[in-house]
């Protein structure tokens with residue numbers, strides 16, 4: 001018999017939409033400011049011969065694209081009104097957890113807003129406002145807002 005967790009994962013896989021989780025990993029660039037933890041353009045101006053991270057904060061980086069299965073829906077007006085002010089006017093979608101092809105739960109919680117994104121219907125989205133619920137040690141539910149990237 002399937003557990004609740006297995007049923008949730010199977011329904012994501014077989015009834016959900018497919019999307020791509022795209023993440024960038026690499027070596028931290030020396031330009032990263034130790035206080036703000038953000039990449040510094042000034043550092044690159046002062047060190048013109050150093051490898052350029054192009055504002056990502058990573059050098060020798062590799063992008064990984066993982067196919068995920070998830071439920072994504074448009075937000076209705078009432079939901080949009082409850083969003084924080086900065087998100088209210090964006091083309092936002094609501095996202096409900098994901099699994100990979102082998103039914104492993106895929107979390108989007110640690111995705112970086114500058115480097116990582118989700119591709120859905122050929123459009124790129126930044127993951128915002130992740131809300132997780134755990135069952136024991138396993139995340140069984142995750143909800144997030146997908147904010148349309150403007151680039």
Ligand SMILES: [Zn+2]
Nearest residue numbers: 029031039053
């Ligand atoms: Zn850099």
